[in-house]
Amino acid sequence: MNLLKSIAPELKHIIDAMYSVTNIDITIVDENLNRIVATNNINKVFRNKAPVNSVFHKSLMTGKQYLITDTINDPLCLNCFNKDSCNELAELCIPIHFNGKIIGVLGMCAFNEKARDNIINNKDSYIKFENQLSNIICTILSEKRFGELLEYRSTELVTLINSLNEGIIILDNNMKIMTKNNYINERLDLDINLILDIEEIIPKKSLEELDKKHFYGEVGPVKIGEYEFIINSNIIKIGGSKQGIILVFSDFNKMKESVLKSDLNKHITTFDNIIGESELLINAKRQAIQVAEKDVSVLLIGETGTGKEIFARAIHTASHRREDVFMAINCGAIPENLIESELFGYEKGSFTGANTTGKVGKFEIAKEGTLFLDEIGDLPYSMQVKILRALEEKEITKVGGHKSIKVNPRVISATHRDLHKMVREGCFREDLLYRLNVVPIYIPPLRERGYDIIMLSRYFLNHFSKIYKKDLLGFSAECEKYLLGYSYPGNIRELKNLIEYATIFEEDSIVGVKNIRKKIDSKDKQDSKTLAEMTKIYEKTIIENYLNRYGNSLEGKTEVAKQLGISMATLYRKIE
Template identity: 50%
Template sequence: MDQVKDKAKRVANSKSTVLIQGESGTGKELLARAIHNYSDRKNKPFIAINCAAIPDTLLESELFGYEEGAFTGARRGGKLGKFQLANEGTIFLDEIGEMPIHLQTKLLRVLQEKSIEKIGGHKSIPIDVRVIAATNKNLESMVENEEFREDLFYRLNVIPIFIPPLRERKGDVKILLEYFLKVYNAKLSKNIYGFSTEVESVLLNYNWKGNVRELQNVVEYAVNMENSIYIRMDSIPLKIKKLTEEASKDFQITTIRNMERKLIENSLKFYGKSVADKKMAAQALGISIATLYRKMKEYNIQLD
């Protein structure tokens, strides 16, 4: 994450497009806002639009606006699109992989010509906008499957930034737990000091498929449920407790003697019963043939 932040700082004042990739919940919009706030455009608009949340029929008018009378129901006086609203600032195109092909073509033209044309309009309107796009999809695979325009991909992917999932950032989990605990203590008027040792261990080792967003939700839930000064197991979501219990059942501790006996038995079953076979088994186990015979006698291992 230090490398991600350093890269973001270095490109903040560039006019080049940035493509932020990462799983859902890793904080792609947060990083986009950080890039904007660190840039010389920080006092200008930051306009975010989720390409997956708006119907295809409305997305074009949301992005580029429309002139009065452009279609039935069009607002009197027309409407400014997100690109015009973001002029001299930054536009953040979230879930860019969900943008329909016909709009990808229009977006490519906007990026190339630095101008937009409203629906129903007949003139080009110049714009000065920094474009940051984000997706949780593999755009390269989508290009290969002809689901995303190759030329648009290369236009967006000038500065690629990948945010790693939380399961690969175990060191961040504890920091985030403490941060969100402070946030929800203040928001919910609680005074919880921290997490019990058991809860902390469980949460530090949890897989976090929903990444930071899931962690935030878990802490908010736990703070709501907890009545003592420490978050206890009873206050964390049932799903996490069940997964922890299942993992505990799968992991069974056995003695070193039992493990050693099992290893020897399995080796002899694999190689065979002859003297030559036993020599190969001993070699595979990293012990001498004499030690193998002694262990067989000690554990009363008999070959059928």
């Protein structure tokens, strides 16, 4: 881009102003001798290029100033291509510098005696003018570039906010809408050019709520048109003072859909997926099918790995909530200090380490769906009363929040513990147990389910043979006998692992007892560990889970140490 050409209008103003003071005609040429601007007299007599070998040309090449007072005889004009038709009496050429380079020449040309005398008499001050001229041009060019950069940045920003999959509205300090992006225009069917009042978009009540939070926080879900949004607001500060507000609209149903989608990836579970024909299992299934449609709280009681979650999912699929979210929470796996925020969500900035945008809790996400509270017996006592309140009053309050949010999930809980005993021992609230235990369903342990063991083994063998591309026809009679005689402390989960192991390592066309026995023996060896050894392994598993969640980086480890309430040194020692 030709620099001088880009500021031609500004240059024209400068030379016209100089002409009105000096009465000397002026022209400016660029580094290729192209005439960029000229005062009117010059425009009449000159072409649009300064002549080759002219004084302009010399000034460009050498970066020097030249004053010619006798254009006919001056040796500098000897080779000028325009020598024969030149009608100038005097000429002063001043080079123009920008960023250390010569980008053009300004020429003052006298066509009459008066102008020539003026140049000669004031030559010193015109010569001094060179520096100032370069400074002026430099300033104009810099401003021009800054303006262009500003324009680029604002276009970049507009493009960015228009490509977001969330709605954006920017308000000034008087709550006037300054900008709204394509997403919000399309969703709410707003005219792009129509300037609306923010109160015509957001319900007054929600605006008041945001106002109470000084526009630094979240409200919602807020129903606007056909959509429900979580509205997050932030203030725009310049030099410490508030200049405006940004509102970000996230589609609440989309947030729910993404949970549903991740749920779909886990397949839809129906009662047909629950394998087994033993009387105990059929009884449990019958009870579950009967209550599925009734929307009552169900407590699934059974040892670990008996299939409590698969039952909970099947109940959800058979209920009228099947199109909504199924949200499983393992109450025993979430650290005590995080459980409330996981369940109820938190307002932004409500505690150290909290996400700066706040968080929607599991209760809110599953407010119309099914909430599966696994290992309910591990729920800290202090949380039990809060869960009870949420279930009784059908509303929750986020950590650090004040507003009640309506929720109505169907709750299915599960435990392997004797909750009645826990109530007697004062570790579990009786009122919560009554609330959760409207319909208790006992899921039998595998060792009491007889031939189900063989049905499940064949089912898993078929399943893993496909995965590991093995051609296994079944189990040997000895193997089936062995499988039927084992006690399965880990129930179906353990049987599943056992069959997976046997599928991988079996070399014959039917599964024999060898690999099954080997796996169970190795487990027994594991089980014969001391309490200290088992605690160490358990600790390590917890830490590994946390490291998977927060990452193995230094920041990740610092966060894990913080969450687990241990020092970095202890953390390193434990993961050695």
